[in-house]
Amino acid sequence: MASLRTEITEIVTGLGMLGLSSVDEALATRPDAVVGVEDRHYDKLIAARADGKYELQFEEAWANGVAFADAEDGLRGRQPKRVEWKGPHQAPSYEQTPADLRIDHVYLVSCKYGSSLLHNVAPGHLFERLLAVRRTGAGDWYAEVALAEYQALYQAARQYLANHEEGFDDLPPSVTDLDADQHKRLKQPFARRWPESLTEAAHWFSVAVSQASAERWLKALGHRATRREEALWRLLRLQPAPYFVLGTDHRRRPVRYRVDTPWDFRQRFAFKSFDVWPEARVQPVVRWRGDLIVKATDTPVHVDGHVEVRWSHGRFQGSPEAKVYLKTPHLDTPGYTELS
Incomplete structure (x- = not known):
């Protein structure tokens, strides 16, 4: 709603x-x-x-x-x-x-x-299917790509709760055996920040998920320039027909532009590269960047952003999701044309 x-x-x-x-x-x-x-x-x-x-x-x-x-x-x-x-x-x-x-x-x-969010999708939809085909029934991405680190984080959380909280005696030994109610109850004790005793496990969990997600994305992208260029188009939400975006940026300045088609994009820009790499923060992150040449002036330009791989409803709660953010200002982004 x-x-x-x-x-x-x-x-x-x-x-x-x-x-x-x-x-x-x-x-x-x-x-x-x-x-x-x-x-x-x-x-x-x-x-x-x-x-x-x-x-x-x-x-x-x-x-x-x-x-x-x-x-x-x-x-x-x-x-x-x-x-x-x-x-x-x-x-x-x-x-x-x-x-x-x-x-x-x-x-x-x-x-x-007030948003720079491009996509909010299941991690597999981005990192494996390159936003091309959506499937239902997304699994637990964390368990799939970094089960050992996920289990270590969960085990540290269980130990912390045993020492500091009541009402968590029914938690199973394995993170993959948590039911929906247990996931929901786990959210509250860790809602604000990881306790000191969990920070190391949380760090290595973030590193593992970031690296594995980037590796799967790179594997799906392959080495062909056309495949990587098409992936960049989908990331920027370029479609067969143009459409318009009206809104404001995070500083409340007006943002009004047309999203061009891939055909328009190729008239104006020559594709050079599209690269991704892991960057572990408090939560797993994968950075991305596209490098291009403006055909009319032979000037290099780029567009970049990042993907946060995070629980959809708070720590240990909800399925992991991939939130794709644009770092480049909208009106400086190749393929986005400011309204006259």
């Missing part, structure tokens, strides 16, 4: 494209051109607007919608007849274009406010 903040940023971005004078007029009018937004959504947004807590989000989203309506690469001042909000829908198939809005059946818009 979408959070209130998400509903505000996505719906109000769409409302800003309709040529109305203000956020308040749009909410009061409840335009027929907007599809997928029900009265209950408008009621929530009106209440949130009156509360004042999300005033900044309302204004940022409205400004982005207005900017897209005016942009030469966007609507060029033409009032759209249909603005569809996809909302918290369940996609009928694997969708790779992260669109939140569809304008007049043509323009796809992703709303991204």
Whole structure:
């Protein structure tokens, strides 16, 4: 279910494209051109607007919608007849274009406010299948790639709980035998930071997962330049048709750009390399970097980021996930073109 903040940023971005004078007029009018937004959504947004807590989000989203309506690469001042909000829908198939809005059946818009996250997927989907094919039923990545270090960390956790906590006498000897309730209970004692007695085991666990994840990614990438270039396209979410991203960066500055297609990408850039390597931190990390040449000027450029391999709901809780982050500023990223 979408959070209130998400509903505000996505719906109000769409409302800003309709040529109305203000956020308040749009909410009061409840335009027929907007599809997928029900009265209950408008009621929530009106209440949130009156509360004042999300005033900044309302204004940022409205400004982005207005900017897209005016942009030469966007609507060029033409009032759209249909603005569809996809909302918290369940996609009928694997969708790779992260669109939140569809304008007049043509323009796809992703709303991204304060985030540099590119993907949040199962580790195997990234490191083994290169984001190309998604499968259901992801297993425990930690147990698969670093079982010895995972078990050592769990054993240190069991010892710590035996000395400092009550109610954990039923934990099994093996980490792979934990049931869902035991995973859930293990989260709380280690929610903030690893105790001193666990730091060494946690470090070597992070090292092992980082190294194994990077090795599997490198194996899947192989040595062919075309395969590595295609992997970079998928990492940056380049798709067969262009789409737009409207939002703000982590400093709350407006971010408005078009995500080009692989065909566009190759017109502008020559691929040199795409590399990945492990970097153990408090949690396992794999760094990535793409190096390119701007064809028009023969200038080298690069794009880089990192992947955090982490539990989805806190330590020992939930399946491991691979969260892919972009370090390069969006408007400096090859394949992302700023809206005029």
